Amino acid sequence: MKTTLNTLLKMKQDGQKIAMLTCYDASFASLLDEAGVDIFLIGDSLGNVIQGHTSTLPVTMDDMIYHTAAVARGTSKALVLADLPFASYQASHTQAYENAAKLMAAGAEMVKIEGGAVMVETVDFLVQRGIPVCAHIGLQPQSVHLYGGYKVQGKTETEADILKRDALALQAAGASMVLMEMVPATVAKAITESLTVPTIGIGAGVDVDGQVLVLYDMLGVYPGKKARFVKNFMSGSVHSIQGAVEAYVKAVKGLTFPAEEHSF
Numbered sequence: 001m002k003t004t005l006n007t008l009l010k011m012k013q014d015g016q017k018i019a020m021l022t023c024y025d026a027s028f029a030s031l032l033d034e035a036g037v038d039i040f041l042i043g044d045s046l047g048n049v050i051q052g053h054t055s056t057l058p059v060t061m062d063d064m065i066y067h068t069a070a071v072a073r074g075t076s077k078a079l080v081l082a083d084l085p086f087a088s089y090q091a092s093h094t095q096a097y098e099n100a101a102k103l104m105a106a107g108a109e110m111v112k113i114e115g116g117a118v119m120v121e122t123v124d125f126l127v128q129r130g131i132p133v134c135a136h137i138g139l140q141p142q143s144v145h146l147y148g149g150y151k152v153q154g155k156t157e158t159e160a161d162i163l164k165r166d167a168l169a170l171q172a173a174g175a176s177m178v179l180m181e182m183v184p185a186t187v188a189k190a191i192t193e194s195l196t197v198p199t200i201g202i203g204a205g206v207d208v209d210g211q212v213l214v215l216y217d218m219l220g221v222y223p224g225k226k227a228r229f230v231k232n233f234m235s236g237s238v239h240s241i242q243g244a245v246e247a248y249v250k251a252v253k254g255l256t257f258p259a260e261e262h263s264f
């Protein structure tokens with residue numbers, strides 16, 4: 001059965017964890033579908049892992065459309081979520097709508113945008129016009145040069161309070177899901193408990209409604225430095241990609257990933 005927003009909401013209500021992975025092409029989409037991954041994210045992380053850039057900033061709308069269409073063609077069950085890339089939505093809500101519509105036409109079923117309170121109006125504009133939105137808060141890789149590196153966000157009490165307020169405001173604006181990247185586990189837990197929509201974490205501890213990793217990180221094929229929150233599932237007794245992805249899904253559903261060592 002096709003995974004929809006209603007499925008995800010019900011999973012949160014039933015305390016069933018959501019397993020999400022990034023996916024960039026049709027063959028992996030079909031393999032990940034078989035392995036029971038609930039959501040495929042066509043992440044702008046493709047700028048790093050596919051294109052070899054050092055950030056996500058060079059990724060274009062055309063790149064995102066190309067990969068979203070490929071993933072959509074290979075998917076039968078999972079929900080297809082696509083990132084709006086750098087400079088494709090920040091200028092205005094009209095710009096966001098025009099570009100989100102292109103991803104939806106390419107086969108996305110939800111779009112993801114980075115930003116807290118500043119994106120509330122944009123989320124409302126998109127949702128009112130029929131486009132589901134996942135909000136991405138905490139570390140926002142498109143703002144890496146503002147932070148001066150990939151750093152944990154929400155560490156002080158003030159920062160944590162802003163994160164909580166942002167999450168509630170984004171939900172009130174109509175966001176269907178809130179993704180938190182590199183946020184202290186206690187903060188992510190409190191936010192998850194305060195929201196009715198599902199939360200997805202990456203480096204946000206185990207007490208969120210679901211997890212996401214970059215596919216090439218969890219398969220151990222990305223040559224770059226491994227972040228603390230990454231686990232290579234292609235190890236131990238696992239000898240196939242299918243097996244690694246199945247192990248990831250099982251670990252997320254069974255709360256054995258992430259462990260303390262992957263959290264902040």
Ligand code: KIV
Nearest residue numbers: 022043044045202214
């Ligand atoms: O682009 C991406 O892969 C992402 C995840 C890391 C959340 O946005």
Ligand code: NA
Nearest residue numbers: 043044045083
């Ligand atoms: Na992204």
